Amino acid sequence: MEITVVGSGTVVPRLSRRQSCVAVETGKETLLFDLGSGAVRGMLHAGLDPFAVDRIFFTHFHPDHTVDIVPLLFALKYGADQARERPLALYGPEPFESFFGSITGAWGDWMLGDYPMQTHELPRACPSPLDLPDLSVSWTPAEHRPESIAYRLEGQNGAFVYTGDTEYAERVVEIARGAHTLLIECSLPDDTPAPGHLTPSGVARIASAAGVQRVVLTHIYPQADALDLVQEVGRGFDGEVIVARDGTLLTV
Ligand SMILES: [Zn+2]
Ligand SMILES: [Zn+2]
Numbered sequence: 001m002e003i004t005v006v007g008s009g010t011v012v013p014r015l016s017r018r019q020s021c022v023a024v025e026t027g028k029e030t031l032l033f034d035l036g037s038g039a040v041r042g043m044l045h046a047g048l049d050p051f052a053v054d055r056i057f058f059t060h061f062h063p064d065h066t067v068d069i070v071p072l073l074f075a076l077k078y079g080a081d082q083a084r085e086r087p088l089a090l091y092g093p094e095p096f097e098s099f100f101g102s103i104t105g106a107w108g109d110w111m112l113g114d115y116p117m118q119t120h121e122l123p124r125a126c127p128s129p130l131d132l133p134d135l136s137v138s139w140t141p142a143e144h145r146p147e148s149i150a151y152r153l154e155g156q157n158g159a160f161v162y163t164g165d166t167e168y169a170e171r172v173v174e175i176a177r178g179a180h181t182l183l184i185e186c187s188l189p190d191d192t193p194a195p196g197h198l199t200p201s202g203v204a205r206i207a208s209a210a211g212v213q214r215v216v217l218t219h220i221y222p223q224a225d226a227l228d229l230v231q232e233v234g235r236g237f238d239g240e241v242i243v244a245r246d247g248t249l250l251t252v
Contacts, residue, residue, distance in 0.1 A: 001026050001135065001155050001252050003181070005244040006042040007034075008218045010187065011064045018042045018246050019064040020219060022162055022183060024153065026134040029054040033151060033162050035068040040075065046247045051080050055132070058092035059164025060148040061099050069103065073111045087116040091130075093139075093147040096121040122149065129154070140175040142166035144196040150175055160252045161212070165219060167195065168202045176210035180252045183244070185219035189227055200229060204236030214240035216250060 002025040009017025019036020023043060030052045032039075043050045050072060058066055069090075076084050092099065100119055104111045122139060124147075129136040135155040142148040144165040150172055153160045158180030165185050166172055176182050184206065187197035197219075198206075207215045215237065217229055230241045242248070 001153065001157075001160060003160060003183070003250040003252065004046050004048060005183065005216070005218055005248040005250070006032075006046055006048070006246065007036050007039050008220060008244040008246055008248070009036075009064075010219055010221050011062075012221055014222070016246070017220065017225075019067075020059075020164075021068070022218075023048050024160070026132070026155070028133040031132075031153075032056045034059055034065040034164065035072060036064040037067050039068040040071050042246055046249075050075060051084070053088065054086065055089045055091065057137070057151060058090075058096070059142065059150065059162070060093065060145045062145065062165070065164065066099075070107060070111075073113065076115070077110055077113050084113065084115040087118065088113070089118045089120060091120045091122055093122050093149045094124055095147070124149065138175070140171045141169075142172055143169040152176070152179070155252060158213075158252050160250075163198075165197060167197055168205060173206050173209045176206060176212055179210065179212045181214055181216060181250055182207055182210065182212040183216045183218055183250075186217035186224060186229060186233070187219055187221050188224050190232070192223060199224075200227070200232035201236055204233045207233070207237045207239065212239060214242065216242045216244050216248070218244045220244075 006021035007018035018038030021039035
């Protein structure tokens with residue numbers, strides 16, 4: 001799978017980092033994980049076609065992970081050269097149906113489009129992985145918001161795990177176990193932590209305990225950007241460490 005970090009930023013408005021969004025091209029489908037502010041234009045910057053999306057997954061409902069669902073659905077309805085016919089599937093943690101219903105209630109029924117659209121509310125604990133063309137998707141509760149979940153994509157060449165926002169949690173270690181690539185939030189420095197988020201030492205602790213091959217840091221606040229994050233995480237993790245930028249391309 002080809003993974004593009006479309007947005008590596010946070011709630012802090014910055015030109016250098018858009019809000020959270022990750023695109024995964026499986027070879028058969030295009031999946032998006034989170035859609036923060038700037039994600040749609042970020043896809044264009046990264047050479048991705050926003051109209052090519054087949055499935056969208058959300059880790060939690062904070063605006064910096066969800067708001068660009070509005071411009072994306074508006075574009076799918078009115079901004080394409082040809083009317084969309086291919087299906088679109090949306091996935092989010094409980095209570096996703098209520099969350100999405102609030103958005104469609106506020107913006108109007110046009111959000112549902114004329115193409116087949118399905119919404120899937122994921123129970124907090126994954127009963128069994130979703131089998132998609134080319135890969136399977138599982139998830140686990142993360143430690144951030146009551147609804148927060150982290151995702152694992154199991155492909156032919158290994159696993160890709162995306163934490164969304166979280167602080168240290170054994171469940172996150174478990175879902176990351178043995179992964180080829182762990183895309184993990186690294187919000188703040190160790191000397192100014194915040195509840196519900198990770199710092200470099202917490203990232204290293206999860207990555208080491210899970211035995212992943214490489215970690216890719218995302219969701220980076222300006223205070224953390226001022227550090228040498230590769231060195232900071234490297235103090236407690238022996239594998240490869242990459243600091244994501246908007247547009248970073250990864251292959252698993
Ligand atoms: Zn966030
Ligand atoms: Zn959040």
